[in-house]
Amino acid sequence: MVITRFAPSPTGDLHIGGVRTALFSWLHARQHQGVFRLRIEDTDRERSTEASTQVILDGMRWLGLNADGDIVRQSQRFDLYNQVIEDMIAKGLAYYCWCSPEELEAMREAQKARGEKPRYNGKYRNGGEPVAGVQPVVRFKNPLDGSVSWDDQVRGKITIQNNELDDFIIRRSDGTPTYNFCVVIDDAEQQVSMVIRGEDHISNTPRQINLYQALGYAVPTFAHVPMILGDDGQRLSKRHGATNVLDYRSEGYLPEAIINYLVRLGWSHGDQEIFSLEELMQYFRINQVNSAPSAFNTEKLRWLNQHYLQQADSARLQALLPDYLQAQGYDLAAHTLAAAIPHYLERAKTLKEMAEHMCWIAVDPQEYPMEAQKKAFKDEQTGERLTYLAEKLAALGDFDEHSVHTAIEETVAHFDIGFGKIGQPARLALTGGAPSPDLAVSFVLAGKEAAVRRLQAAVDYLKKSKYKQISWTQSGKKIDT
Ligand code: GLU
Numbered sequence: 479m480v481i482t483r484f485a486p487s488p489t490g491d492l493h494i495g496g497v498r499t500a501l502f503s504w505l506h507a508r509q510h511q512g513v514f515r516l517r518i519e520d521t522d523r524e525r526s527t528e529a530s531t532q533v534i535l536d537g538m539r540w541l542g543l544n545a546d547g548d549i550v551r552q553s554q555r556f557d558l559y560n561q562v563i564e565d566m567i568a569k570g571l572a573y574y575c576w577c578s579p580e581e582l583e584a585m586r587e588a589q590k591a592r593g594e595k596p597r598y599n600g601k602y603r604n605g606g607e608p609v610a611g612v613q614p615v616v617r618f619k620n621p622l623d624g625s626v627s628w629d630d631q632v633r634g635k636i637t638i639q640n641n642e643l644d645d646f647i648i649r650r651s652d653g654t655p656t657y658n659f660c661v662v663i664d665d666a667e668q669q670v671s672m673v674i675r676g677e678d679h680i681s682n683t684p685r686q687i688n689l690y691q692a693l694g695y696a697v698p699t700f701a702h703v704p705m706i707l708g709d710d711g712q713r714l715s716k717r718h719g720a721t722n723v724l725d726y727r728s729e730g731y732l733p734e735a736i737i738n739y740l741v742r743l744g745w746s747h748g749d750q751e752i753f754s755l756e757e758l759m760q761y762f763r764i765n766q767v768n769s770a771p772s773a774f775n776t777e778k779l780r781w782l783n784q785h786y787l788q789q790a791d792s793a794r795l796q797a798l799l800p801d802y803l804q805a806q807g808y809d810l811a812a813h814t815l816a817a818a819i820p821h822y823l824e825r826a827k828t829l830k831e832m833a834e835h836m837c838w839i840a841v842d843p844q845e846y847p848m849e850a851q852k853k854a855f856k857d858e859q860t861g862e863r864l865t866y867l868a869e870k871l872a873a874l875g876d877f878d879e880h881s882v883h884t885a886i887e888e889t890v891a892h893f894d895i896g897f898g899k900i901g902q903p904a905r906l907a908l909t910g911g912a913p914s915p916d917l918a919v920s921f922v923l924a925g926k927e928a929a930v931r932r933l934q935a936a937v938d939y940l941k942k943s944k945y946k947q948i949s950w951t952q953s954g955k956k957i958d959t
């Protein structure tokens with residue numbers, strides 16, 4: 479039975495690198511009809527927060543990385559951990575150590591001065607007298623000689639000499655058990671068969687294996703996946719952009735784009751870029767994950783996201799977009815949104831960009847960008863033509879693509895001009911220069927009332943800025959007045 483787990487510490491955001499190891503664990507379990515568990519490692523009471531636990535749960539739910547069974551919180555298991563620790567002390571597998579922080583510091587300094595690697599010197603390994611005023615820690619009796627090896631699924635065989643390891647602390651002086659201890663107890667109890675985690679944990683693994691063996695537990699298989707780097711080769715952090723997976727949701731990414739992107743970061747199957755979940759279940763192999771770190775590439779993620787936006791059901795996008803519209807400070811009627819979506823799939827790479835691009839439908843232009851004005855409003859007859867079109871539109875009964883198109887055609891015919899002479903200024907008046915579809919479609923999206931109001935507003939604006947307009951026409955350049 480394949481059992482994997484994701485065991486985040488709730489001390490901050492759900493980091494995108496953590497999500498990748500969660501995804502690998504989830505995929506490995508699912509492709510073997512196994513079990514995937516979620517465990518909240520909150521033994522560090524000072525740094526762990528409930529808010530961060532919620533972020534982890536939200537993020538996993540959003541991505542569809544559902545866990546099996548109950549979510550275990552280590553903070554609720556202190557009694558169990560302490561019982562095992564007492565047992566280990568009784569059996570001579572662990573012992574109290576009364577070294578004070580000052581004493582340990584002096585030990586380290588002396589070792590460094592002798593050119594040795596700083597480590598605990600085993601002072602209380604064979605017993606010793608309690609020291610008044612010092613709360614003891616409990617240390618694990620690590621084997622003194624021999625070595626620890628494991629066949630890492632990503633990095634190959636790794637061997638560490640026991641004399642490189644010291645007797646690590648399993649219970650702090652405040653009575654709380656440590657990560658290296660709890661993780662072993664939990665993984666053993668939950669019968670985890672493969673531990674997939676970041677390579678920053680490699681140095682913990684030999685210690686944990688020794689603990690498994692001392693306690694007579696079966697040792698799981700390990701896979702340590704490399705870190706994700708930013709584009710400058712440094713470990714991915716906030717200064718490279720968003721690292722919290724929920725920020726990607728607010729930026730308008732779809733979960734399947736994130737999943738597809740993260741799985742390809744350090745794993746490949748020929749040159750295939752787009753994978754359905756079914757294909758991932760079929761092709762993904764944890765032992766094919768590259769052991770070299772990979773760099774995060776936002777452009778590629780955006781490209782994948784656009785692909786999945788284009789694939790998405792219109793009903794799904796209609797349900798998702800209102801949050802993004804509201805974040806931009808506006809709303810659209812459901813039928814307008816439905817009509818607008820197909821026109822924005824070509825250009826926008828995220829839901830947030832779609833919401834930005836569509837804003838003009840709901841909001842009258844506040845200004846016309848200078849460069850656009852110079853082109854669209856340069857003819858002296860512009861005001862007259864826009865007035866004519868506004869009157870035509872106002873008179874329409876059915877305000878649909880066909881009737882609006884006819885009104886535009888009639889305006890063109892009336893003034894005997896090319897389409898651009900009315901199309902350009904009308905579009906600028908309507909959208910303020912925002913990306914917009916075919917002009918008749920755009921008028922319909924805005925609705926009759928807004929269409930007429932915006933054309934008239936442009937006419938009023940042109941009247942007031944007549945002098946500027948003439949200056950451009952004569953010199954071809956803007957003259958500030
Ligand atoms: N709580 C550890 C972390 O977040 C988990 C390490 C592990 O997977 O063993 O880094």
